[in-house]
Amino acid sequence: MIEGIFVEGLIFSIMVLGVLISYRILDLADLTCDSSFATGAAVVAISIYSGVSTGLSLVLAFLVGLLCGFVTATIHNKLRIPGLLASILTMTMLYSVNLRILGNKANLPLMGKPTLYRSFPDVFAFLSSSALASLLGTLLIVLFVKVLMDLFFRSDLGISIGALGGNEQVVISLGMNPATLKLIGLGLSNGLIALSGGLLAQYQGFADVNLGQGMVVQGLAAVMIGEFLFSSNRISLITLRAIFGGIIYKALMFFGRKYGYLVGITTNDFKLLTGVLVIVSLAVAMTRSKAADAGAKKKALTKVARGEGNA
Amino acid sequence: MLDIEHVTKVFFPGTINEKVALTDINLHVETGDVICVIGSNGSGKSTLFNMIAGTFPVTSGKIVLDGKDITHDAEYKRAFKIGRIFQDPTKGTSANMSIQDNMTLAFTKGMKGIRFSLTQKKKELFRELLKQIGLEDRLEDNVGLLSGGQRQALTLLMSTLSHPSLLLLDEHTAALDPNNAEIVMDLTKEYIERDKLTAMMVTHNMQFAIDYGNRLIMMDEGRIILDIKGEEKKNLTVQALIEKFRSLRNKDFTSDEGLLTD
Numbered sequence: 059m060i061e062g063i064f065v066e067g068l069i070f071s072i073m074v075l076g077v078l079i080s081y082r083i084l085d086l087a088d089l090t091c092d093s094s095f096a097t098g099a100a101v102v103a104i105s106i107y108s109g110v111s112t113g114l115s116l117v118l119a120f121l122v123g124l125l126c127g128f129v130t131a132t133i134h135n136k137l138r139i140p141g142l143l144a145s146i147l148t149m150t151m152l153y154s155v156n157l158r159i160l161g162n163k164a165n166l167p168l169m170g171k172p173t174l175y176r177s178f179p180d181v182f183a184f185l186s187s188s189a190l191a192s193l194l195g196t197l198l199i200v201l202f203v204k205v206l207m208d209l210f211f212r213s214d215l216g217i218s219i220g221a222l223g224g225n226e227q228v229v230i231s232l233g234m235n236p237a238t239l240k241l242i243g244l245g246l247s248n249g250l251i252a253l254s255g256g257l258l259a260q261y262q263g264f265a266d267v268n269l270g271q272g273m274v275v276q277g278l279a280a281v282m283i284g285e286f287l288f289s290s291n292r293i294s295l296i297t298l299r300a301i302f303g304g305i306i307y308k309a310l311m312f313f314g315r316k317y318g319y320l321v322g323i324t325t326n327d328f329k330l331l332t333g334v335l336v337i338v339s340l341a342v343a344m345t346r347s348k349a350a351d352a353g354a355k356k357k358a359l360t361k362v363a364r365g366e367g368n369a
Numbered sequence: 370m371l372d373i374e375h376v377t378k379v380f381f382p383g384t385i386n387e388k389v390a391l392t393d394i395n396l397h398v399e400t401g402d403v404i405c406v407i408g409s410n411g412s413g414k415s416t417l418f419n420m421i422a423g424t425f426p427v428t429s430g431k432i433v434l435d436g437k438d439i440t441h442d443a444e445y446k447r448a449f450k451i452g453r454i455f456q457d458p459t460k461g462t463s464a465n466m467s468i469q470d471n472m473t474l475a476f477t478k479g480m481k482g483i484r485f486s487l488t489q490k491k492k493e494l495f496r497e498l499l500k501q502i503g504l505e506d507r508l509e510d511n512v513g514l515l516s517g518g519q520r521q522a523l524t525l526l527m528s529t530l531s532h533p534s535l536l537l538l539d540e541h542t543a544a545l546d547p548n549n550a551e552i553v554m555d556l557t558k559e560y561i562e563r564d565k566l567t568a569m570m571v572t573h574n575m576q577f578a579i580d581y582g583n584r585l586i587m588m589d590e591g592r593i594i595l596d597i598k599g600e601e602k603k604n605l606t607v608q609a610l611i612e613k614f615r616s617l618r619n620k621d622f623t624s625d626e627g628l629l630t631d
Contacts, residue, residue: 210483212485213481213482213483213484213485214473214474214481214482214483214484214485214486215480215481215482215483215484216483217466217470217473217474217481218474218480218481220463220465220466220470221463221466221470221471221474223465224463224464224465224466225459225460225462225463225464227455227460227461228460228461228462228463228471228474229445230444230445230448231448231452231453231461231528232448232474232475232478232479233445233446233448233449233478233479233480234445234478234479234480234481235443235445235480236445238480291465291466291467291511
């Protein structure tokens with residue numbers, strides 16, 4: 059039971075890492091993920107159906123997700139339209155593509171097919187329950203993704219992508235093409251999102267074209283929950299808190315499902331509540347920065363009052 | 370080293386908002402020239418810089434840098450040879466990254482690979498370089514924590530790291546308080562002299578423009594109306610400059626800041 063929350067949260071957190079790249083690091087609102095998540099799931103389902111190994115199917119999902127991000131970035135770069143509109147276009151088009159991938163069906167069950175979650179209990183035979191094995195397997199995958207992502211964003215290329223999000227002019231002044239950096243950033247973001255979708259398809263044993271609906275907002279909520287935990291400018295801690303945010307979000311949803319009826323909340327209300335969560339997070343973050351500004355001002359004023367000048 | 374030939378820039382051509390920002394600009398810059406550019410607001414100084422740096426395409430004309438036609442090169446490509454510092458101190462550095470990360474990016478221009486070039490050795494080098502601007506103990510601090518003056522000094526340091534052929538300074542001390550403006554300007558002079566840089570500097574201070582550099586350009590209504598160098602520049606006074614402007618344009622020089630000399 060509790061393992062289930064963690065497994066779901068961990069799978070979800072890979073998606074959150076993807077949203078972190080587009081929304082926080084690139085500072086580009088990317089709605090592609092609402093569809094690329096389902097694309098990942100569809101690719102994994104159809105691959106496994108066609109006899110591709112469970113591990114390789116995830117790699118394929120990542121690569122197809124990468125392509126989805128490239129499409130959004132190319133529309134944004136070449137037609138010079140806002141990233142938001144470019145991603146809405148990709149998202150809408152992908153819905154049809156996803157149906158095609160699934161063979162013109164809305165969903166594809168993986169009954170009787172091998173999945174990672176069916177093999178984890180054998181791989182980690184030393185664990186007492188299959189739920190624990192699933193947890194360990196997922197944890198290893200998430201750690202692998204996190205470590206690679208940390209390394210990437212500490213490399214020169216990764217730092218450049220970070221600089222782009224903060225200030226596009228700097229990147230141009232340093233002789234880099236911002237269009238290329240956006241391409242790489244959005245590609246990686248959607249690659250991770252598709253990977254997360256693929257993993258979820260293996261976990262729940264089916265792929266569905268509607269799997270990604272509302273993912274952006276859920277991802278944002280998780281990123282923001284993470285940011286309340288602690289503040290840091292180190293990429294390893296930023297990714298860590300995003301993962302924690304993902305798990306906490308899923309836990310909140312779980313308890314909402316379980317105890318929500320006590321206050322009259324049903325699963326139908328979750329999208330509303332997730333949106334409200336994001337709005338509240340934004341409001342709190344704003345109040346915080348205002349308070350910090352006020353604090354700095356007060357400090358500066360007392361400094362001047364004590365005659366230390368305007369150093 | 371820089372040749373601007375018949376460059377014209379028209380904004381919003383063919384619309385009711387059509388504005389001619391530059392008219393037939395011709396300018397030849399020699400290697401080692403330090404040029405002060407003056408002119409009232411809207412005279413085309415910033416547009417000229419934008420044309421050289423490639424922020425917007427020219428309407429007509431040609432720009433040649435180091436013998437290579439760069440008229441149609443994208444801004445990021447020109448940035449390999451042209452360093453530019455803006456009036457706004459936040460434009461030259463990335464606020465949400467540490468000083469050392471900013472410097473890593475500035476160390477070599479162009480697209481970066483998946484390499485980890487921020488080694489211990491590099492950090493030592495950066496620390497040594499940052500001593501010039503008194504930030505040697507703040508390598509890991511976010512640039513957003515620095516004051517405007519510190520950020521502008523860092524931008525200057527970063528743009529000299531890659532030894533640009535041409536340095537464009539677009540009123541880069543105008544947004545700073547007098548104390549910091551002086552520090553940044555002294556640093557600018559030091560770097561230009563040390564690295565024998567070719568530089569163009571927009572300033573509103575006429576006295577400064579007369580005292581500094583080997584050449585002075587005055588712009589008005591999208592044209593270069595005065596180009597003074599050598600001995601003539603050495604003997605120039607603010608009064609003479611204003612007189613020259615009046616006789617050339619049949620009107621008074623309208624920039625008040627220009628007359629406020631300190």
